Amino acid sequence: MKEIEKASAEIKNLKSELYAEDFLLTWDKSVEELKVILTIAQGLKLLHHANVSCRLFDSGLAVSQFRDNSTRTRFSFASACNLLGLAVQDLDEGKSQIAHGETVRETANMISFLTEVIGIRDDLFLGAGHAYMLEEGRALDDGFKEGVLPRRPVIVNLQCDVDHPTQSMADLLHLEQYFGGLEKLRGKKIAMSWACSPSYGKPLSVPQAIIGLMTRFGMNVVLAHPEGYGLIPEVVDLAGRQAKACGGSFAVTGSMDDAFKGADVVYPKSWAPYRVMERRTALLRENNSSGLRDLEKECLENNARFKDWECTEARMKHTRDGTALYMHCLPADISGVFCAQGEVQDGVFERYRIETYKEAGYKPYIIAAMILAAKFKDPASVLERLAAQKVQRVRF
């Protein structure tokens, strides 16, 4: 297969040290490493569409640890693991938070004796999710070093409080495909904008993931939100530094209109203010349900002040040629469908609906690519051998 040869050649030209490493934050990885992931993901998609089996494991477990609800990511992870031959086993911690200290260290080992990968979603507690993954990673390092584990399972971040790398990498692959190459993204304007929603407490990880990733590919990234809806300051700073280093730009604005003006891509999405998430984390920790109710009420009232932050047809008209690509991690709060007034007008969403589905469709391949890159020293030759071997995924 010609395309696989091409993908393999590209990967070989890129310097990467993804082997045996967890994938927690995109900014922990070099741009070349991110390109390797994108290329593997495309290769796996090609193979799958050509009915070539991508099974690399004859047996092995993949543990999914969802500390928050999920349908989409759960299915993406299940699909990715199944594609490679791993069986998913859920770690259901019940409603209680796993105690820290001994237990994380112990549990990490107990679930890993024959495990290849652990996918974790932990986005409810600000300051906790990423820290938890680091802690679990150290426990696995320890177990491997001490001879408890025959192989070190790798962790894939399926959304934490800081980053959502499987989402943003799928988004990036969508942009690459849509515009015809990563190089085409240079100089393009992307508006990552807050949008109003009648819900509250949505994580910050998607907008943070977008500004933390797109600033590395020469895009002009604009973050827009009402006053008081800021993201984690360190991530905002990082986005600025990265834009400078990578030849793009990064700006923060308090106007959705400014953000949309001349944009090539818009990503309007609701999130809770950083300060609110901090208070919410404290209340969740102390199990303070009346406090949580009060906070929700306060926040929804506050959100209501910004109902105008909606992705409307009118605003879309002011994007480049009126045809900016609309993106969303789904599900979107569509005005007039799920709520009176939400993140996006029905007509806008409907026009880009199929594009958002395609955007979501890259996620299983991105996750599979992350696993493949972390478990195989030479992913380029893995792709080549899969293509050469040509085992039919669906037989006969």
Place this chain on the structure above:
Amino acid sequence: MKEIEKASAEIKNLKSELYAEDFLLTWDKSVEELKVILTIAQGLKLLHHANVSCRLFDSGLAVSQFRDNSTRTRFSFASACNLLGLAVQDLDEGKSQIAHGETVRETANMISFLTEVIGIRDDLFLGAGHAYMLEEGRALDDGFKEGVLPRRPVIVNLQCDVDHPTQSMADLLHLEQYFGGLEKLRGKKIAMSWACSPSYGKPLSVPQAIIGLMTRFGMNVVLAHPEGYGLIPEVVDLAGRQAKACGGSFAVTGSMDDAFKGADVVYPKSWAPYRVMERRTALLRENNSSGLRDLEKECLENNARFKDWECTEARMKHTRDGTALYMHCLPADISGVFCAQGEVQDGVFERYRIETYKEAGYKPYIIAAMILAAKFKDPASVLERLAAQKVQRVRF
């Protein structure tokens, strides 16, 4: 394997267009198509018993979507998918009903990027289950047409408000085996009879499935129930029309004794009246728990008026030669075991217990046959190739 050659030859002689089609209602399929399913199911059972692997997929997901409790069908679906090489991933919607409109359309795509089959049980709401499956099917058509999905997953109805095709087809295969051929069913009398149970709200789909299927194979089908315990009128009409067209007969009676008289097969089973199910659906929709309690009380009192509707030894004596085959989808309400007085006397059930287990044992193969026929254009040659390839299911 001689039997597989025979099965393959039979399939080739039958005209069918099952490929890429959902299996929602048996009466959507031609008699020849139903025969194809039965023959594939027998073929798969033969192969499995001969320790020949029936694995057709090297990877691929099977989604199970149970909108009502299930143990038997859950295991049948899991067994069928595993037999063919698919990994089951549950879609757990929690207690809430999925909102209609956007969400069904979106969810259907989100769970399907690498999915081959979706098994759905949705039997709680009259007027909703079948409609839901149609809606999900349209969403999948759309996703496939628009290039979101590389393959169109097929839907298998694991019980809706109208039909329960995996049950009735397993029942039909049981009858075929028991009487020595489908042709032997011509002229045989089957009594699908209501029976009393100290529970309430059992779906109508089993009796509807039986009268909707058995009337197509030349059987004399008698539906018996007390006044007020009617089924969905359209299905009853359909049964009558089918009997006329297929050389059997269909009658409705208000007497269990009449139904049993001279019967070759009896299928005594409780269900809730159609009108009750309509009221129940409305109450469930509005989450009216006191209304549901009142309705339950009313219904149980009403059921109690018909305690005499029991499959007794005395009634069995009046079947043909006193030896009619007793059938049940299980679990049966056995008098003196789970309740004072139920659907069937202990002695009758015990005599046919093993037969009912065998009846249930066809379901995994029926489901696997439905999947195989929908995913492979030439099922006859698939069976042949599996038999020729002779991979051991259990090695060494």
Place this chain on the structure above:
Amino acid sequence: MKEIEKASAEIKNLKSELYAEDFLLTWDKSVEELKVILTIAQGLKLLHHANVSCRLFDSGLAVSQFRDNSTRTRFSFASACNLLGLAVQDLDEGKSQIAHGETVRETANMISFLTEVIGIRDDLFLGAGHAYMLEEGRALDDGFKEGVLPRRPVIVNLQCDVDHPTQSMADLLHLEQYFGGLEKLRGKKIAMSWACSPSYGKPLSVPQAIIGLMTRFGMNVVLAHPEGYGLIPEVVDLAGRQAKACGGSFAVTGSMDDAFKGADVVYPKSWAPYRVMERRTALLRENNSSGLRDLEKECLENNARFKDWECTEARMKHTRDGTALYMHCLPADISGVFCAQGEVQDGVFERYRIETYKEAGYKPYIIAAMILAAKFKDPASVLERLAAQKVQRVRF
């Protein structure tokens, strides 16, 4: 592979009739049969570590039936089944206890049409768990004999009220590895001691499993507990008889110090008194929650009288050379970590932490060995053929 040849030769020298038999209690098996399990487990571990696939089933279900919470054993069972090529399907009975009589008989068959193994944890009710497994086993015998099931699935006891064989066999394998051979265990002293915990109602099956197994390998087994904390009398008697027959000794003492003195191995662990478990079982059966609360209070107060029963550094000093091996089935109640005062001091646990992880790490292989021995007539040649075939578990 030399080691596999050696393992195979060992197995061939041992007389065993494990084929087609459930694994419910270690004392139902001969010492030679237990050695076969240990040897298979080591063989599978070797193969897995050498990246040789141990897949023996191309398809097939493994049913897990957890009637009590579990993380560790759930993952061990999932890992074992996956290693051999089986897909796990959970039987979730909800919160209610399965009714006895018809239903166990029926359910056992309904979940088994294409099932190879059923793993059951049922340890909550004294007098019920082992009885339940026997009942399910009889139902499977019946279904197989009557032609309902093409193969008789085997049951693996994942912890009942009487024994916990996958735990104790993993412990025994750990001892074998730690001391350099089963023969080295002869004459070694193991202290199975009660220890204090701020929880209550822990099953008796672990201490019973240990005294019921280790007395068969020539060890000097000492059971220590405060007055009133006795185990099931029949198991204690059995331990005594076995010790006599196998050349070791068995003693019961009321002093933790006595038990630890000169011990080569210590296993300090909390459990509820037998009499308390009897009362608890009765209260659980009648769903008496206030009674359960009262009993818990009474028991915790009683436990508090024995806070001194702790595995301390001081006590460890009196073991043989002060270096006895500390064992635990995990998770341990570590003083100062999860509770003010618990089963073991922090420093002691920390020193043996990695050893307890390794101890736990044998469980997946023990379970896989139990399945393999019950499903294959000639396990020695299965190991040889796996080694000769040398399919890579992780490809390329």
